[in-house]
Amino acid sequence: MPKSATDKRHFIIAAALVAVTTVLMDILLKAVLPLPIQASLEALTIDALIGWHLSLIAFLFSLIVVFMLYSIVVFRKRPGDNSDGEHFEGNTTLEIIWTVVPLIAVIIFAFYGINTLAEVTRSEPNEVVVKVNGFQWGWSFEYDGVLSPEMVIPVDQRVRLEMNTRDVIHSFWIPEMRVKQDLVPGQETILRFTPIVTGEYTLACAELCGRSHWSMLAPVRVVSASEFDQWLAQRRAEQNPALVQAGPDTE
Amino acid sequence: MSLMSLGLVRGLIGQALGTLAGLFLVTLIRVLAGMDPIWAEEPAWVTGAVLGVIGFLIGVGALTDWAKWTVGIPTPLHHGPPVGKPAWVRYFSVDYNHKVIGIQYGVTGLLMLMIGGAFAVIFRTELSRTGLQFLSADTYNTLLSMHGWAALMAILLGIGGMANYLVPLMLGAEDMAFPRLNAFAYWLNVPSIVLLMTSLFFGWDGGWTVYPPLSVIGSVGYQFVFYSIFTLGLSSVLGSLNLIATILRMRPPGMTLFRMPIFCWAILATSMIQLTATQLIGLAFLMVSFERLLGMGFFDFEKGGTPILFQHLFWFYSHPAVYIFVLPGLGIISEILPVFARKPLFGYRWIALSSLAIALVGFLVWGHHMFTSGYAEYLRVPFMLATLLVAVPTGVKFFSWLGTIWGGRLTFPTPMLFVLGAISVFLIGGLSGxxxxxxxxxxxxxxxxxxxxxxxATIFGGFTFPFFAAIYYWYPKITGRMYNEAMGKLHFWIMTPAFWMMSIGQMSVGVMGMRRRIADYDPALGVEFGHILVTIAGFAIAFSILIMIYNLLHSAEVGKVAGANPWRSRSPEWQIPSPVPEHSFAAPIAVVGEPYDYGLPNSTYIRMAGAAGDD
Structure with missing residues (x-):
């Protein structure tokens, strides 16, 4: 083992260990942090961002922990040795490097972050509009005058939620869709996403809203476009039979 | 000796009387004004809470000297234990010695840590299985909310303990700049704790963030929380004022700012935040209180207000507060590492200035708590940039710590283990940011x-682990005796792996879709296994802390005598006897070298006036 702490060999060994650990940590992190299925376009975009984050975390974690453990093992005091460590008070070049390099990483991630944000919040001309109403403790949905206790949305179309509440703050979250937005009394908030996998999901309130916050859930169904039209027409008919009798112009 | 000679007992009686006076006063006014009904819960309890705090301060005697000044009675500072009473009495009464106040803060902090931890252990047990087992949703929400504020109080008290005990000693000063203000700031915390505990009986369900409108429509328990935290905040402001004055004005000759023990830098940075940000949370809580009490519409959209305003005011304090919580702990890490590495602190100036940088950038990032809140969308980008910037000075600290231990002669007694554990845990917290x-x-x-x-992870790594490291490290200085090393190591080896498991478990279930602050969860999420792990880890952490408490109490009696400087530290407080004498330094000190020049032959940090300390 090299004697001096500034011997190159120490750094070569540690760097090799960091490389190996980074790969292992990356695999491990993605195993213990399993994201739900990717049911929206946003999930694809956001998961890619999360993936880059996790890889960076794996590297930085390995970097710090390997150097720490290496020091603990190699630079521990040996029995009978009562000397002090080597006297060096710092190294300005190193300090500048580990200030500037993280700064560059921060700028890269910020740039990537801004692009992702623009991507997941973009609007499209033909959005399916659902009015969402949150209340203590439940949800209701409105499709151009048609009320529903469950949210049904067509697959592969951009959905725009126009959300309102009158009592307290709630928050709209379907983990499989990834995106989240609070509902605020006195203000309409908007949330957009594009579901890409048909199926049944659960909408949950993510902002503490009182006693039954935990059970403020609502069923969500993502269906094909034709099923959606059919469902909407049926609901409309159920709620207003007069319209159906009036003629074909009501769908 | 009668119980009434304890300031604490007089204070609590004063608080009870003050509260009753408030209830009576409001009811009397309502009777005289012919208002119906006569009993109005909200104004009565609020008046009671405020008068209760004043009653406590009068009863405990924190205002006595100042009251005497107003009528011209001289009040010479009394030194030492009270005359004709046992020595321990001073810890339960107003005492102006910073070391007594430091212990008062520290012990109260540990007590609140255990209370806050107990709340968590209760509701964690509920969460270990799906379905509501033994808590109602209301009780769950109350315990969860209480856990938050009890733990935050514990942190502020713990920091107060470390700062009050250590800063004057590290500066070679006899005491803090304003001893009476120091005692007053400490004693504010006790009625604050009483108010918070009282809120438990009314129940409140808003979490520590108490966002309106939920906190406006909830029980009167909220009012107790608001005035409890207002009182706590006043203590923070006054305490930090005192610390800043002490650090800037009471350093010995030769101790330039860049020759202070690094912990003083951390406390300086923390105090700057406390002094300037705390007002915002006090204001925010008063505004909700007034909205409830007087029908003001700050956060009510029907009266022209907005709930989001509260979130801005709240987080303008509560984000910087995170740095209030962690900077002292990071200072402890920087302080202790060189001693057990037998090497200088790597890049002293960079570490010192990174604390200031974190403190300053910390003021610009509050909006990251509000990305989903519904505020103007363009605000998200600048808050994202500012938040990511915090990574830079934080990284400087990590790398400098590695530079400090690299090439050292490391030994691993309990304080060093907790410091290394702190780095590992704070790393998890920092990297998940x-x-x-x-x-x-x-x-x-x-x-x-x-x-x-x-x-x-951020708060355990930045506060709890370093706080425990500090307790073990300065225990011999405080008591004159050594703690039990085997028990200390047992504490560490239970708590640290358990904490890692808890962090990973919490993050894992969160990614899978587990929401915060819910009394029960959907079995379909598949998070039950994660919750069982987190609950087991929680119990292990709680158990390990009980080992520490036993160790601290037991070793004070039977621990082996520690001597003045068992760690071979260069810092001023280790150059005087243990336990520290009433007046700390027998003679003024002067700084003649760098604080962390371990490994540099014939170097010394301080010199004491007179032959005795001239080595």
């Missing part, structure tokens, strides 16, 4: 258990 800072990934993780994992 940027993923929450980039807005898009936060849209998934916001208000999930991932956030719970993130901030518990």
């Amino acid at each position: 940027p993923i929450l800072a980039t807005v898009a990934s936060d849209l998934h993780l916001h208000d999930s258990y991932f956030v719970v994992g993130h901030f518990h």
